[in-house]
Amino acid sequence: MSTDVDVAVVGAGIAGLTAAHELRKAGREVHVLEAGNRVGGRMATVRRDGFLIDSGAEQVSGRGYDATWAVLADLGIGAAELPRIGRRIGVWRDGRVRPGLVHPLGLLTGAGLSVRARLDLGDVLRGRHDFDRPEAFGTATVAEFAARYHPDVLDYLCRPVVSGFFGWDPEKSSAGPFLGLLSAIGPSSAWRTYRDGMDTMARALADRLDVSLSFRADEVIGGTRSARIYSGSTEIRARSVVLAVPAPVVRQVYVNPPAHETPFLEASTYVPMVKVHLMLDRRPAAGVYLVVLPAVASRTVSTIVFDHLKHPDRAPRGRGLVTLVAHPSVAARLLDTSDAEVADLLATAAEEFVPGLRSAVVRAVVHRFRDGLPEATPGAVALRAHFAARAGGVVEYAGDWVGVMPCSEAAVRSGRRAAARVLAVSRKEHV
Numbered sequence: 001m002s003t004d005v006d007v008a009v010v011g012a013g014i015a016g017l018t019a020a021h022e023l024r025k026a027g028r029e030v031h032v033l034e035a036g037n038r039v040g041g042r043m044a045t046v047r048r049d050g051f052l053i054d055s056g057a058e059q060v061s062g063r064g065y066d067a068t069w070a071v072l073a074d075l076g077i078g079a080a081e082l083p084r085i086g087r088r089i090g091v092w093r094d095g096r097v098r099p100g101l102v103h104p105l106g107l108l109t110g111a112g113l114s115v116r117a118r119l120d121l122g123d124v125l126r127g128r129h130d131f132d133r134p135e136a137f138g139t140a141t142v143a144e145f146a147a148r149y150h151p152d153v154l155d156y157l158c159r160p161v162v163s164g165f166f167g168w169d170p171e172k173s174s175a176g177p178f179l180g181l182l183s184a185i186g187p188s189s190a191w192r193t194y195r196d197g198m199d200t201m202a203r204a205l206a207d208r209l210d211v212s213l214s215f216r217a218d219e220v221i222g223g224t225r226s227a228r229i230y231s232g233s234t235e236i237r238a239r240s241v242v243l244a245v246p247a248p249v250v251r252q253v254y255v256n257p258p259a260h261e262t263p264f265l266e267a268s269t270y271v272p273m274v275k276v277h278l279m280l281d282r283r284p285a286a287g288v289y290l291v292v293l294p295a296v297a298s299r300t301v302s303t304i305v306f307d308h309l310k311h312p313d314r315a316p317r318g319r320g321l322v323t324l325v326a327h328p329s330v331a332a333r334l335l336d337t338s339d340a341e342v343a344d345l346l347a348t349a350a351e352e353f354v355p356g357l358r359s360a361v362v363r364a365v366v367h368r369f370r371d372g373l374p375e376a377t378p379g380a381v382a383l384r385a386h387f388a389a390r391a392g393g394v395v396e397y398a399g400d401w402v403g404v405m406p407c408s409e410a411a412v413r414s415g416r417r418a419a420a421r422v423l424a425v426s427r428k429e430h431v
């Protein structure tokens with residue numbers, strides 16, 4: 001690869017690949033530099049012994065994922081390749097699964113909530129919140145928001161959902177992004193998964209782009225007309241750079257960010273996520289494809305996903321695939337624990353909710369994310385709009401953290417915005 005490039009995108013996650021795709025469409029020459037040996041970042045799939053293991057993201061929505069669907073249309077990927085999951089999700093309460101969580105049907109079935117809390121749930125689900133402006137809700141944490149309602153709303157809805165899906169502590173993360181995402185994606189009946197694995201979009205984008213794998217950017221130094229990227233002894237000079245890595249990585253590699261950008265970069269913290277995927281010799285019975293566990297039921301496992309119910313081809317015929325997500329209270333510790341210990345701890349804890357699980361395990365695979373999801377603290381939410389309004393520069397950013405949103409749609413939107421900002425800066429230079 002030439003050491004003088006037009007645009008360098010650091011990171012081949014879904015944000016970086018989207019930015020590169022948009023820039024290439026606009027006629028720019030783009031090189032994507034990825035530290036890992038595959039593309040997709042936190043939206044990836046591992047294929048092993050006939051199992052399709054979604055290592056990070058599990059699903060997308062037919063609603064509210066407008067930028068994702070727009071890029072998919074560019075790639076010729078239609079809805080048939082993202083079938084509706086078509087099964088409900090549930091919450092564990094008093095010894096059994098209560099289906100209908102995050103679904104209007106929950107108002108009838110209860111979805112684990114008492115009658116008074118069900119009325120409150122209607123209020124939560126009816127609310128309209130802005131995905132792109134999470135600060136519009138204010139800086140209340142999830143726990144502060146839920147305190148307006150019956151205690152069940154925190155214990156059997158908000159806490160299990162934010163801990164189970166985002167790895168959040170509801171006392172630390174903001175309600176605005178949670179409510180903005182809920183409003184946008186609609187009920188769980190709208191949720192879909194990629195038929196051929198969650199890496200489908202990343203693979204399709206990478207096929208059309210110039211991507212260098214196993215290229216870790218150690219240092220990025222911004223200048224007035226170009227930026228330099230260092231990796232070992234290699235130096236690359238680029239007219240524009242898009243840093244499409246989580247904010248903690250930006251803080252490590254970007255040597256001289258402008259002073260006005262640093263408060264938001266520093267406020268953009270992440271929570272860790274740890275998952276163990278259990279390949280099974282059978283399919284355990286389950287009425288829902290995903291169960292979240294309230295803290296009173298388990299502080300070891302937060303979510304159980306029956307992947308073979310999410311999509312039948314995730315496991316070979318007759319065999320099962322179950323994913324356990326570590327509870328936020330143990331996730332940080334498990335980042336540095338051996339795979340065998342993580343698998344044993346989580347599978348033992350899950351046995352109570354899926355009897356016979358351990359005896360069905362043929363093999364376990366562990367995935368850890370030190371930067372799992374944006375933590376979306378009130379501090380980050382409060383600084384977002386100011387950061388978004390900054391003037392364009394040589395070094396731009398993409399990633400879910402830019403929108404302070406814990407989902408892939410935010411990453412895709414940020415990629416499109418980063419591309420638009422790079423193009424706007426170039427247009428100005430030519431005037």
Ligand SMILES: Cc1cc2nc3c(=O)[nH]c(=O)nc-3n(C[C@H](O)[C@H](O)[C@H](O)COP(=O)(O)OP(=O)(O)OC[C@H]3O[C@@H](n4cnc5c(N)ncnc54)[C@H](O)[C@@H]3O)c2cc1C
Nearest residue numbers: 011013014015035041042056057058059217399400407408
């Ligand atoms: C366990 C889990 C479950 C999730 N579930 C869902 C879900 O169901 N639905 C949903 O919409 N979202 C979900 N998400 C969120 C979603 O996966 C992310 O929001 C999205 O994938 C983030 O994309 P990104 O491009 O911003 O970052 P990343 O995917 O993290 O991409 C960053 C890339 O940069 C690379 N990189 C890092 N450092 C360097 C360096 N120094 N030099 C070069 N490259 C570097 C990384 O290897 C990576 O490929 C989940 C996330 C996790 C962790």
